[in-house]
Amino acid sequence: xxxxxxxxxxxxxxxxxxxxxxxxxxxxxxxxxxxxxxxxxxxxxxxxxxxxxxxxxxxxxxxxxxxxxxxxxxxxxxxxxxxxxxxxxxxxxxxxxxxxxxxxxxxxxxxxxxxxxxxxxxxxxxxxxxxxxxxxxxxxxxxxxxxxxxxxxxxxxxxxxxxxxxxxxxxxxxxxxxxxxxxxxxxxxxxxxxxxxxxxxxxxxxxxxxxxxxxxxxxxxxxxxxxxxxxxxxxxxxxxxxxxxxxxxxxxxxxxxx
Amino acid sequence: xxxxxxxxxxxxxxxxxxxxxxxxxxxxxxxxxxxxxxxxxxxxxxxxxxxxxxxxxxxxxxxxxxxxxxxxxxxxxxxxxxxxxxxxxxxxxxxxxxxxxxxxxxxxxxxxxxxxxxxxxxxxxxxxxxxxxxxxxxxxxxxxxxxxxxxxxxxxxxxxxxxxxxxxxxxxxxxxxxxxxxxxxxxxxxxxxxxxxxxxxxxxxxxxxxxxxxxxxxxxxxxxxxxxxxxxxxxxxxxxxxxxxxxxxxxxxxxxxxxxxxxxxxxxxxxxxxxxxxxxxxxxxxx
Numbered sequence: 162x163x164x165x166x167x168x169x170x171x172x173x174x175x176x177x178x179x180x181x182x183x184x185x186x187x188x189x190x191x192x193x194x195x196x197x198x199x200x201x202x203x204x205x206x207x208x209x210x211x212x213x214x215x216x217x218x219x220x221x222x223x224x225x226x227x228x229x230x231x232x233x234x235x236x237x238x239x240x241x242x243x244x245x246x247x248x249x250x251x252x253x254x255x256x257x258x259x260x261x262x263x264x265x266x267x268x269x270x271x272x273x274x275x276x277x278x279x280x281x282x283x284x285x286x287x288x289x290x291x292x293x294x295x296x297x298x299x300x301x302x303x304x305x306x307x308x309x310x311x312x313x314x315x316x317x318x319x320x321x322x323x324x325x326x327x328x329x330x331x332x333x334x335x336x337x338x339x340x341x342x343x344x345x346x347x348x349x350x351x352x353x354x355x356x357x358x359x360x361x362x363x364x365x366x367x368x369x370x371x372x373x374x375x376x377x378x379x380x381x382x383x384x385x386x387x388x389x390x391x392x393x394x395x396x397x398x399x400x401x402x403x404x405x406x407x408x409x410x411x412x413x414x415x416x417x418x419x
Numbered sequence: 420x421x422x423x424x425x426x427x428x429x430x431x432x433x434x435x436x437x438x439x440x441x442x443x444x445x446x447x448x449x450x451x452x453x454x455x456x457x458x459x460x461x462x463x464x465x466x467x468x469x470x471x472x473x474x475x476x477x478x479x480x481x482x483x484x485x486x487x488x489x490x491x492x493x494x495x496x497x498x499x500x501x502x503x504x505x506x507x508x509x510x511x512x513x514x515x516x517x518x519x520x521x522x523x524x525x526x527x528x529x530x531x532x533x534x535x536x537x538x539x540x541x542x543x544x545x546x547x548x549x550x551x552x553x554x555x556x557x558x559x560x561x562x563x564x565x566x567x568x569x570x571x572x573x574x575x576x577x578x579x580x581x582x583x584x585x586x587x588x589x590x591x592x593x594x595x596x597x598x599x600x601x602x603x604x605x606x607x608x609x610x611x612x613x614x615x616x617x618x619x620x621x622x623x624x625x626x627x628x629x630x631x632x633x634x635x636x637x638x639x640x641x642x643x644x645x646x647x648x649x650x651x652x653x654x655x656x657x658x659x660x661x662x663x664x665x666x667x668x669x670x671x672x673x674x675x676x677x678x679x680x681x682x683x684x685x686x687x688x689x690x691x692x693x694x695x696x697x698x699x700x701x702x703x704x705x706x
Binding site: 167170171174177178181182245248249250252253254255256257258259260415416 | 473474475495496498499501503505507508509510511513514518521522523525526527528549565569
Protein backbone atom coordinates (compact mmCIF):
# COMPACT_ATOMS: atom_id res chain seq x y z
CA UNK A 162 0.00 0.00 0.00
CA UNK A 163 1.10 3.56 -0.62
CA UNK A 164 1.58 5.92 2.31
CA UNK A 165 -1.85 7.49 1.96
CA UNK A 166 -3.65 4.16 1.53
CA UNK A 167 -1.85 2.92 4.66
CA UNK A 168 -3.05 5.95 6.62
CA UNK A 169 -6.63 5.27 5.46
CA UNK A 170 -6.22 1.62 6.47
CA UNK A 171 -4.93 2.59 9.93
CA UNK A 172 -7.66 5.23 10.30
CA UNK A 173 -10.40 2.70 9.55
CA UNK A 174 -9.32 0.47 12.46
CA UNK A 175 -8.71 3.45 14.77
CA UNK A 176 -12.31 4.52 14.14
CA UNK A 177 -13.62 1.06 15.02
CA UNK A 178 -11.62 0.97 18.23
CA UNK A 179 -12.63 4.54 19.13
CA UNK A 180 -16.38 3.96 18.88
CA UNK A 181 -16.20 0.67 20.77
CA UNK A 182 -14.31 2.20 23.69
CA UNK A 183 -16.87 3.35 26.28
CA UNK A 184 -14.40 5.77 27.92
CA UNK A 185 -13.56 7.57 24.68
CA UNK A 186 -17.20 7.77 23.59
CA UNK A 187 -18.30 9.09 26.97
CA UNK A 188 -15.60 11.70 27.51
CA UNK A 189 -15.28 12.86 23.93
CA UNK A 190 -18.87 12.66 22.70
CA UNK A 191 -21.37 12.39 25.56
CA UNK A 192 -19.66 14.62 28.12
CA UNK A 193 -19.72 17.84 26.03
CA UNK A 194 -23.41 17.24 25.29
CA UNK A 195 -24.13 16.85 29.00
CA UNK A 196 -22.14 20.02 29.76
CA UNK A 197 -24.14 22.02 27.21
CA UNK A 198 -27.43 20.76 28.69
CA UNK A 199 -26.30 21.66 32.22
CA UNK A 200 -25.04 25.16 31.35
CA UNK A 201 -28.12 25.91 29.25
CA UNK A 202 -30.44 24.72 32.01
CA UNK A 203 -28.69 26.59 34.82
CA UNK A 204 -27.91 29.89 33.04
CA UNK A 205 -30.40 29.68 30.17
CA UNK A 206 -32.45 32.77 31.05
CA UNK A 207 -29.55 35.15 31.41
CA UNK A 208 -27.63 37.15 28.89
CA UNK A 209 -23.90 37.52 28.51
CA UNK A 210 -22.41 40.96 28.21
CA UNK A 211 -20.28 40.13 25.20
CA UNK A 212 -20.64 41.64 21.74
CA UNK A 213 -23.35 43.99 22.91
CA UNK A 214 -25.23 41.34 24.87
CA UNK A 215 -26.11 37.84 23.65
CA UNK A 216 -28.15 34.92 24.94
CA UNK A 217 -26.29 32.60 27.28
CA UNK A 218 -26.96 29.64 25.02
CA UNK A 219 -25.50 31.53 22.07
CA UNK A 220 -22.38 31.90 24.19
CA UNK A 221 -22.21 28.29 25.33
CA UNK A 222 -22.68 26.57 21.95
CA UNK A 223 -19.33 27.77 20.54
CA UNK A 224 -17.77 27.37 24.01
CA UNK A 225 -18.74 23.72 24.18
CA UNK A 226 -17.66 23.12 20.58
CA UNK A 227 -14.27 24.57 21.59
CA UNK A 228 -14.09 22.11 24.48
CA UNK A 229 -15.20 19.24 22.22
CA UNK A 230 -12.46 19.95 19.69
CA UNK A 231 -9.77 20.06 22.38
CA UNK A 232 -11.20 16.92 23.94
CA UNK A 233 -11.30 15.01 20.63
CA UNK A 234 -7.72 16.02 19.83
CA UNK A 235 -5.37 16.82 22.71
CA UNK A 236 -7.15 14.86 25.43
CA UNK A 237 -8.17 11.84 23.37
CA UNK A 238 -4.79 11.53 21.61
CA UNK A 239 -2.70 11.92 24.76
CA UNK A 240 -4.71 9.24 26.54
CA UNK A 241 -4.97 6.75 23.69
CA UNK A 242 -1.31 7.07 22.70
CA UNK A 243 -0.12 6.54 26.27
CA UNK A 244 -2.34 3.46 26.57
CA UNK A 245 -1.05 2.08 23.26
CA UNK A 246 2.55 2.87 24.26
CA UNK A 247 2.31 1.20 27.68
CA UNK A 248 0.51 -1.84 26.18
CA UNK A 249 3.48 -2.23 23.82
CA UNK A 250 1.44 -1.61 20.68
CA UNK A 251 3.54 1.35 19.52
CA UNK A 252 6.75 -0.63 19.91
CA UNK A 253 5.19 -3.61 18.17
CA UNK A 254 4.03 -1.45 15.29
CA UNK A 255 7.60 -0.20 14.87
CA UNK A 256 8.68 -3.80 14.33
CA UNK A 257 6.53 -4.02 11.18
CA UNK A 258 7.24 -2.50 7.76
CA UNK A 259 4.66 0.25 8.44
CA UNK A 260 6.40 3.66 8.59
CA UNK A 261 5.90 5.01 12.14
CA UNK A 262 4.36 8.29 10.96
CA UNK A 263 1.45 6.32 9.46
CA UNK A 264 0.34 5.27 12.90
CA UNK A 265 0.38 8.86 14.18
CA UNK A 266 -1.31 10.16 11.02
CA UNK A 267 -4.13 7.62 11.43
CA UNK A 268 -4.72 8.77 15.00
CA UNK A 269 -4.65 12.45 14.02
CA UNK A 270 -7.15 11.72 11.24
CA UNK A 271 -9.35 9.98 13.77
CA UNK A 272 -9.21 13.00 16.10
CA UNK A 273 -10.00 15.55 13.38
CA UNK A 274 -12.94 13.52 12.08
CA UNK A 275 -14.36 13.20 15.59
CA UNK A 276 -13.83 16.96 16.13
CA UNK A 277 -15.81 17.73 12.95
CA UNK A 278 -18.57 15.35 14.03
CA UNK A 279 -18.76 17.12 17.39
CA UNK A 280 -19.03 20.47 15.61
CA UNK A 281 -22.04 19.13 13.70
CA UNK A 282 -23.58 17.51 16.79
CA UNK A 283 -23.30 20.48 19.16
CA UNK A 284 -24.31 22.98 16.47
CA UNK A 285 -27.41 20.90 15.64
CA UNK A 286 -28.27 20.47 19.31
CA UNK A 287 -27.91 24.22 19.89
CA UNK A 288 -30.17 24.95 16.94
CA UNK A 289 -32.86 22.40 17.79
CA UNK A 290 -32.96 22.70 21.57
CA UNK A 291 -32.02 26.35 22.17
CA UNK A 292 -32.68 28.12 18.89
CA UNK A 293 -29.05 29.14 18.50
CA UNK A 294 -28.71 29.87 14.78
CA UNK A 295 -26.16 27.94 12.79
CA UNK A 296 -24.13 30.61 10.97
CA UNK A 297 -23.97 28.86 7.58
CA UNK A 298 -22.42 31.88 5.86
CA UNK A 299 -19.52 31.54 8.33
CA UNK A 300 -18.86 27.90 7.49
CA UNK A 301 -15.49 28.43 5.74
CA UNK A 302 -14.21 30.49 8.69
CA UNK A 303 -15.55 27.92 11.16
CA UNK A 304 -13.91 24.99 9.39
CA UNK A 305 -10.59 26.78 8.87
CA UNK A 306 -10.51 27.80 12.54
CA UNK A 307 -11.47 24.33 13.70
CA UNK A 308 -8.89 22.56 11.56
CA UNK A 309 -6.05 24.89 12.63
CA UNK A 310 -7.07 24.42 16.26
CA UNK A 311 -7.50 20.66 15.91
CA UNK A 312 -4.09 20.27 14.28
CA UNK A 313 -2.41 22.40 16.97
CA UNK A 314 -4.07 20.56 19.85
CA UNK A 315 -3.17 17.20 18.24
CA UNK A 316 0.50 18.26 18.30
CA UNK A 317 0.16 19.35 21.93
CA UNK A 318 -1.50 16.04 22.83
CA UNK A 319 1.30 14.03 21.22
CA UNK A 320 3.92 16.18 22.97
CA UNK A 321 2.13 15.76 26.29
CA UNK A 322 2.51 11.96 26.15
CA UNK A 323 6.20 12.45 26.89
CA UNK A 324 5.26 13.86 30.31
CA UNK A 325 2.86 11.02 31.16
CA UNK A 326 4.67 8.08 32.77
CA UNK A 327 1.86 5.52 32.92
CA UNK A 328 -1.68 4.72 31.85
CA UNK A 329 -3.00 5.59 35.30
CA UNK A 330 -1.41 9.02 35.17
CA UNK A 331 -2.89 9.95 31.78
CA UNK A 332 -6.35 11.18 32.82
CA UNK A 333 -5.22 13.11 35.92
CA UNK A 334 -2.43 14.92 34.07
CA UNK A 335 -4.58 15.84 31.08
CA UNK A 336 -7.47 17.04 33.25
CA UNK A 337 -5.20 18.95 35.64
CA UNK A 338 -3.96 20.94 32.66
CA UNK A 339 -7.18 21.46 30.77
CA UNK A 340 -9.91 21.89 33.40
CA UNK A 341 -8.42 25.05 34.98
CA UNK A 342 -7.81 26.48 31.51
CA UNK A 343 -11.45 25.91 30.54
CA UNK A 344 -12.53 27.90 33.63
CA UNK A 345 -9.96 30.68 33.17
CA UNK A 346 -10.47 31.01 29.43
CA UNK A 347 -14.20 31.67 29.52
CA UNK A 348 -15.28 28.26 28.27
CA UNK A 349 -17.18 27.39 31.47
CA UNK A 350 -17.68 30.86 32.95
CA UNK A 351 -18.62 33.67 30.54
CA UNK A 352 -16.04 36.36 29.84
CA UNK A 353 -18.05 39.14 31.45
CA UNK A 354 -17.84 37.45 34.83
CA UNK A 355 -14.10 36.87 34.77
CA UNK A 356 -11.73 39.48 36.25
CA UNK A 357 -9.50 40.99 33.58
CA UNK A 358 -6.39 39.66 35.36
CA UNK A 359 -7.64 36.13 34.82
CA UNK A 360 -8.21 36.76 31.14
CA UNK A 361 -4.71 38.21 30.77
CA UNK A 362 -3.32 35.12 32.45
CA UNK A 363 -5.34 32.84 30.18
CA UNK A 364 -4.10 34.77 27.15
CA UNK A 365 -0.75 33.07 27.65
CA UNK A 366 -2.29 29.68 26.81
CA UNK A 367 -3.75 28.23 23.63
CA UNK A 368 -7.21 27.34 25.00
CA UNK A 369 -8.17 31.02 25.35
CA UNK A 370 -6.89 31.92 21.87
CA UNK A 371 -8.67 29.03 20.23
CA UNK A 372 -11.89 29.87 22.05
CA UNK A 373 -11.71 33.52 20.97
CA UNK A 374 -11.02 32.56 17.37
CA UNK A 375 -13.79 29.99 17.31
CA UNK A 376 -16.25 32.30 19.06
CA UNK A 377 -15.66 35.03 16.48
CA UNK A 378 -16.16 32.56 13.67
CA UNK A 379 -19.36 31.17 15.17
CA UNK A 380 -20.91 34.42 16.44
CA UNK A 381 -20.27 36.89 13.62
CA UNK A 382 -21.71 39.86 15.55
CA UNK A 383 -18.84 39.47 18.01
CA UNK A 384 -15.97 40.06 15.63
CA UNK A 385 -17.12 41.33 12.29
CA UNK A 386 -15.24 40.75 9.08
CA UNK A 387 -14.78 37.24 7.79
CA UNK A 388 -14.82 35.76 11.29
CA UNK A 389 -11.18 34.74 11.05
CA UNK A 390 -9.16 36.03 13.98
CA UNK A 391 -5.70 35.71 12.54
CA UNK A 392 -4.00 36.97 15.69
CA UNK A 393 -5.59 34.28 17.85
CA UNK A 394 -5.06 31.64 15.18
CA UNK A 395 -1.38 32.55 14.94
CA UNK A 396 -1.04 32.09 18.71
CA UNK A 397 -2.77 28.71 18.49
CA UNK A 398 -0.56 27.66 15.58
CA UNK A 399 2.57 28.77 17.45
CA UNK A 400 1.59 26.57 20.39
CA UNK A 401 0.97 23.73 17.95
CA UNK A 402 4.38 24.22 16.34
CA UNK A 403 6.06 24.19 19.75
CA UNK A 404 4.15 20.99 20.54
CA UNK A 405 5.29 19.45 17.29
CA UNK A 406 8.94 20.23 18.05
CA UNK A 407 8.65 18.75 21.53
CA UNK A 408 6.83 15.71 20.14
CA UNK A 409 9.51 15.07 17.54
CA UNK A 410 12.19 15.38 20.19
CA UNK A 411 10.62 13.55 23.14
CA UNK A 412 7.95 11.15 21.84
CA UNK A 413 8.60 7.56 22.96
CA UNK A 414 7.53 4.37 21.25
CA UNK A 415 8.54 1.98 24.02
CA UNK A 416 6.67 1.47 27.28
CA UNK A 417 7.99 3.51 30.18
CA UNK A 418 7.01 0.96 32.78
CA UNK A 419 8.42 -2.56 32.77
CA UNK B 420 27.05 -13.30 3.38
CA UNK B 421 29.45 -16.18 3.02
CA UNK B 422 26.88 -18.76 4.16
CA UNK B 423 23.31 -18.23 2.91
CA UNK B 424 22.03 -20.72 5.47
CA UNK B 425 23.18 -18.52 8.30
CA UNK B 426 20.12 -16.45 9.23
CA UNK B 427 21.67 -14.77 12.27
CA UNK B 428 25.36 -14.23 12.76
CA UNK B 429 26.74 -12.40 15.78
CA UNK B 430 30.40 -11.79 16.63
CA UNK B 431 31.72 -10.11 19.74
CA UNK B 432 28.45 -8.35 20.55
CA UNK B 433 28.67 -5.89 23.42
CA UNK B 434 26.16 -3.51 24.95
CA UNK B 435 26.74 -1.13 27.83
CA UNK B 436 24.29 1.05 29.67
CA UNK B 437 26.49 3.69 31.25
CA UNK B 438 28.89 1.82 33.53
CA UNK B 439 27.00 -1.46 33.33
CA UNK B 440 27.92 -3.93 30.61
CA UNK B 441 24.75 -5.94 29.97
CA UNK B 442 26.14 -7.98 27.08
CA UNK B 443 29.83 -8.89 27.20
CA UNK B 444 31.05 -10.33 23.95
CA UNK B 445 28.53 -12.78 22.50
CA UNK B 446 28.98 -14.98 19.42
CA UNK B 447 25.93 -16.69 17.89
CA UNK B 448 25.02 -18.51 14.70
CA UNK B 449 21.44 -19.43 13.85
CA UNK B 450 20.78 -21.51 10.76
CA UNK B 451 17.77 -21.48 8.48
CA UNK B 452 14.83 -23.56 9.67
CA UNK B 453 15.98 -24.19 13.22
CA UNK B 454 14.42 -23.24 16.52
CA UNK B 455 17.14 -21.60 18.55
CA UNK B 456 16.62 -20.99 22.26
CA UNK B 457 18.47 -18.31 24.16
CA UNK B 458 18.23 -19.52 27.72
CA UNK B 459 19.15 -17.63 30.85
CA UNK B 460 17.91 -16.18 34.12
CA UNK B 461 16.32 -12.75 34.36
CA UNK B 462 18.85 -9.99 33.89
CA UNK B 463 21.29 -12.16 31.93
CA UNK B 464 21.04 -9.91 28.87
CA UNK B 465 18.57 -11.92 26.77
CA UNK B 466 16.15 -9.12 25.98
CA UNK B 467 18.96 -6.65 25.31
CA UNK B 468 20.46 -9.08 22.81
CA UNK B 469 17.20 -9.95 21.08
CA UNK B 470 16.24 -6.26 20.84
CA UNK B 471 19.57 -5.54 19.16
CA UNK B 472 18.82 -8.33 16.66
CA UNK B 473 15.32 -6.88 16.09
CA UNK B 474 16.71 -3.42 15.40
CA UNK B 475 15.19 -1.76 18.49
CA UNK B 476 18.51 -1.07 20.21
CA UNK B 477 21.95 0.01 19.09
CA UNK B 478 24.93 -2.12 20.04
CA UNK B 479 28.06 -0.76 21.68
CA UNK B 480 30.42 -3.05 19.78
CA UNK B 481 30.59 -6.16 17.61
CA UNK B 482 29.28 -7.48 14.31
CA UNK B 483 25.61 -8.36 13.80
CA UNK B 484 24.00 -9.73 10.67
CA UNK B 485 20.33 -10.73 10.52
CA UNK B 486 19.07 -12.01 7.16
CA UNK B 487 22.22 -10.56 5.65
CA UNK B 488 21.66 -7.03 6.96
CA UNK B 489 22.73 -4.95 9.91
CA UNK B 490 19.52 -4.48 11.96
CA UNK B 491 20.58 -0.96 12.98
CA UNK B 492 20.35 0.23 9.38
CA UNK B 493 17.81 -2.18 7.90
CA UNK B 494 14.69 -0.78 6.27
CA UNK B 495 11.14 -1.77 5.36
CA UNK B 496 12.20 -4.60 3.05
CA UNK B 497 14.03 -6.26 5.94
CA UNK B 498 11.04 -5.78 8.28
CA UNK B 499 8.88 -7.60 5.70
CA UNK B 500 11.00 -10.69 6.40
CA UNK B 501 10.92 -10.77 10.19
CA UNK B 502 8.16 -11.26 12.75
CA UNK B 503 8.37 -10.09 16.36
CA UNK B 504 6.61 -11.15 19.55
CA UNK B 505 7.66 -8.82 22.34
CA UNK B 506 8.06 -9.90 25.93
CA UNK B 507 5.00 -7.99 27.02
CA UNK B 508 2.35 -6.51 24.85
CA UNK B 509 -1.36 -6.50 24.39
CA UNK B 510 -3.32 -6.36 21.17
CA UNK B 511 -5.95 -3.63 20.85
CA UNK B 512 -8.67 -4.72 23.29
CA UNK B 513 -11.48 -3.27 21.16
CA UNK B 514 -10.59 -5.09 17.94
CA UNK B 515 -11.52 -8.70 17.24
CA UNK B 516 -8.92 -11.37 16.48
CA UNK B 517 -9.78 -11.12 12.78
CA UNK B 518 -9.64 -7.30 12.81
CA UNK B 519 -6.25 -7.15 14.53
CA UNK B 520 -4.87 -9.58 11.97
CA UNK B 521 -6.45 -7.59 9.11
CA UNK B 522 -4.88 -4.38 10.50
CA UNK B 523 -1.41 -5.94 10.57
CA UNK B 524 -1.91 -7.68 7.21
CA UNK B 525 -2.23 -4.21 5.68
CA UNK B 526 1.32 -3.36 6.78
CA UNK B 527 2.86 -6.09 4.59
CA UNK B 528 3.23 -6.43 0.84
CA UNK B 529 2.37 -10.15 0.69
CA UNK B 530 0.56 -11.21 3.86
CA UNK B 531 -0.61 -14.74 4.59
CA UNK B 532 -4.35 -15.28 4.29
CA UNK B 533 -6.01 -14.23 7.57
CA UNK B 534 -8.06 -17.40 7.96
CA UNK B 535 -4.95 -19.51 7.53
CA UNK B 536 -3.18 -17.63 10.34
CA UNK B 537 -6.24 -17.93 12.60
CA UNK B 538 -6.12 -21.70 12.13
CA UNK B 539 -2.34 -21.83 12.60
CA UNK B 540 -2.56 -20.28 16.05
CA UNK B 541 -5.68 -22.24 16.94
CA UNK B 542 -8.06 -19.30 17.40
CA UNK B 543 -10.74 -20.47 14.97
CA UNK B 544 -13.43 -20.43 17.64
CA UNK B 545 -12.40 -16.93 18.76
CA UNK B 546 -11.98 -15.24 15.38
CA UNK B 547 -14.84 -12.79 15.97
CA UNK B 548 -14.10 -12.23 19.68
CA UNK B 549 -12.58 -8.97 20.87
CA UNK B 550 -9.06 -9.25 22.27
CA UNK B 551 -10.31 -8.03 25.67
CA UNK B 552 -12.33 -11.24 26.03
CA UNK B 553 -9.38 -13.57 25.35
CA UNK B 554 -7.42 -15.41 28.05
CA UNK B 555 -3.72 -14.69 28.52
CA UNK B 556 -2.76 -17.74 26.49
CA UNK B 557 -5.14 -16.81 23.70
CA UNK B 558 -3.83 -13.23 23.60
CA UNK B 559 -0.32 -14.61 23.29
CA UNK B 560 -1.39 -16.81 20.41
CA UNK B 561 -2.96 -13.78 18.72
CA UNK B 562 0.39 -12.06 19.28
CA UNK B 563 2.13 -14.95 17.51
CA UNK B 564 -0.48 -14.67 14.75
CA UNK B 565 0.32 -10.96 14.32
CA UNK B 566 4.00 -11.86 13.99
CA UNK B 567 3.14 -14.50 11.36
CA UNK B 568 0.74 -12.44 9.25
CA UNK B 569 3.53 -11.01 7.08
CA UNK B 570 4.76 -14.55 6.36
CA UNK B 571 8.26 -13.82 7.74
CA UNK B 572 11.32 -16.03 7.32
CA UNK B 573 12.51 -15.35 10.84
CA UNK B 574 10.53 -15.01 14.05
CA UNK B 575 11.68 -13.53 17.34
CA UNK B 576 9.84 -14.66 20.45
CA UNK B 577 10.92 -12.94 23.67
CA UNK B 578 9.87 -15.03 26.68
CA UNK B 579 6.65 -16.14 25.05
CA UNK B 580 5.18 -17.92 28.09
CA UNK B 581 6.43 -15.98 31.11
CA UNK B 582 3.70 -15.71 33.71
CA UNK B 583 1.45 -18.32 32.10
CA UNK B 584 -0.46 -21.06 33.85
CA UNK B 585 0.35 -24.60 32.69
CA UNK B 586 -2.50 -24.88 30.22
CA UNK B 587 -1.77 -21.50 28.63
CA UNK B 588 1.88 -22.53 28.30
CA UNK B 589 0.93 -25.74 26.57
CA UNK B 590 -1.25 -23.79 24.11
CA UNK B 591 1.56 -21.36 23.36
CA UNK B 592 4.03 -24.24 22.94
CA UNK B 593 1.79 -25.91 20.41
CA UNK B 594 1.59 -22.71 18.40
CA UNK B 595 5.40 -22.33 18.50
CA UNK B 596 6.05 -25.98 17.63
CA UNK B 597 3.82 -25.44 14.59
CA UNK B 598 6.21 -22.74 13.36
CA UNK B 599 8.99 -25.23 12.76
CA UNK B 600 6.64 -27.24 10.56
CA UNK B 601 6.18 -24.10 8.44
CA UNK B 602 9.93 -23.98 7.87
CA UNK B 603 10.38 -20.76 9.85
CA UNK B 604 13.57 -19.94 11.68
CA UNK B 605 12.71 -19.15 15.28
CA UNK B 606 14.83 -17.24 17.79
CA UNK B 607 13.35 -17.77 21.22
CA UNK B 608 14.39 -16.40 24.59
CA UNK B 609 13.28 -18.09 27.77
CA UNK B 610 14.26 -18.63 31.37
CA UNK B 611 12.42 -21.95 31.49
CA UNK B 612 14.62 -24.99 31.02
CA UNK B 613 11.70 -27.21 30.03
CA UNK B 614 10.60 -24.72 27.39
CA UNK B 615 14.00 -24.81 25.71
CA UNK B 616 14.06 -28.59 26.01
CA UNK B 617 10.61 -28.95 24.53
CA UNK B 618 10.92 -26.51 21.63
CA UNK B 619 14.53 -25.92 20.64
CA UNK B 620 16.90 -27.64 18.23
CA UNK B 621 19.82 -25.78 19.73
CA UNK B 622 20.32 -23.84 22.91
CA UNK B 623 22.75 -21.19 24.09
CA UNK B 624 22.85 -20.53 27.82
CA UNK B 625 23.44 -16.93 28.80
CA UNK B 626 24.61 -15.80 32.23
CA UNK B 627 25.79 -12.33 33.22
CA UNK B 628 26.02 -11.19 29.61
CA UNK B 629 28.08 -14.11 28.35
CA UNK B 630 27.31 -17.42 26.65
CA UNK B 631 28.36 -20.08 29.17
CA UNK B 632 27.25 -23.17 27.23
CA UNK B 633 25.77 -24.11 23.89
CA UNK B 634 24.58 -27.24 22.15
CA UNK B 635 21.50 -29.36 21.64
CA UNK B 636 19.21 -29.69 24.65
CA UNK B 637 20.44 -33.29 25.02
CA UNK B 638 24.18 -32.71 25.14
CA UNK B 639 24.08 -29.30 26.81
CA UNK B 640 26.83 -28.90 29.40
CA UNK B 641 28.20 -32.35 28.41
CA UNK B 642 25.59 -34.04 30.50
CA UNK B 643 26.46 -37.55 29.26
CA UNK B 644 29.97 -37.46 30.73
CA UNK B 645 28.90 -36.15 34.13
CA UNK B 646 29.01 -38.68 36.98
CA UNK B 647 25.78 -40.55 37.71
CA UNK B 648 24.47 -41.11 41.20
CA UNK B 649 23.39 -44.57 42.42
CA UNK B 650 21.28 -44.53 45.54
CA UNK B 651 19.59 -47.21 47.65
CA UNK B 652 18.78 -48.00 51.27
CA UNK B 653 20.63 -50.52 53.38
CA UNK B 654 19.64 -51.33 56.99
CA UNK B 655 17.57 -48.16 57.10
CA UNK B 656 20.50 -45.95 55.96
CA UNK B 657 20.47 -44.34 52.55
CA UNK B 658 23.59 -44.90 50.50
CA UNK B 659 24.73 -42.77 47.57
CA UNK B 660 27.53 -43.64 45.18
CA UNK B 661 28.89 -41.35 42.49
CA UNK B 662 30.26 -43.11 39.45
CA UNK B 663 31.46 -42.29 35.97
CA UNK B 664 30.72 -45.86 34.88
CA UNK B 665 27.27 -46.67 36.19
CA UNK B 666 26.90 -49.94 34.20
CA UNK B 667 29.89 -51.53 35.85
CA UNK B 668 29.18 -50.17 39.34
CA UNK B 669 25.60 -51.32 39.13
CA UNK B 670 26.62 -54.78 37.94
CA UNK B 671 29.01 -55.22 40.88
CA UNK B 672 26.47 -53.89 43.35
CA UNK B 673 23.54 -56.02 42.24
CA UNK B 674 25.75 -59.12 41.76
CA UNK B 675 26.94 -58.83 45.34
CA UNK B 676 23.43 -58.25 46.68
CA UNK B 677 22.06 -61.26 44.80
CA UNK B 678 24.89 -63.49 45.97
CA UNK B 679 24.23 -62.48 49.58
CA UNK B 680 20.46 -62.75 49.15
CA UNK B 681 19.91 -59.08 50.03
CA UNK B 682 17.52 -56.57 48.52
CA UNK B 683 18.64 -53.06 47.43
CA UNK B 684 15.68 -51.04 48.60
CA UNK B 685 14.75 -48.01 46.49
CA UNK B 686 17.55 -48.57 43.98
CA UNK B 687 17.89 -45.61 41.61
CA UNK B 688 20.36 -44.32 39.03
CA UNK B 689 20.15 -40.59 38.32
CA UNK B 690 21.95 -38.32 35.93
CA UNK B 691 22.10 -34.58 36.51
CA UNK B 692 18.92 -33.18 34.95
CA UNK B 693 19.10 -30.42 32.40
CA UNK B 694 17.79 -28.23 35.19
CA UNK B 695 20.81 -29.14 37.38
CA UNK B 696 23.21 -28.41 34.55
CA UNK B 697 21.48 -25.11 33.85
CA UNK B 698 21.52 -24.06 37.48
CA UNK B 699 25.18 -24.92 37.93
CA UNK B 700 26.08 -23.10 34.70
CA UNK B 701 24.19 -19.94 35.50
CA UNK B 702 25.13 -19.74 39.18
CA UNK B 703 28.90 -20.14 38.77
CA UNK B 704 30.66 -17.07 40.04
CA UNK B 705 27.37 -15.35 40.76
CA UNK B 706 26.89 -13.61 44.04
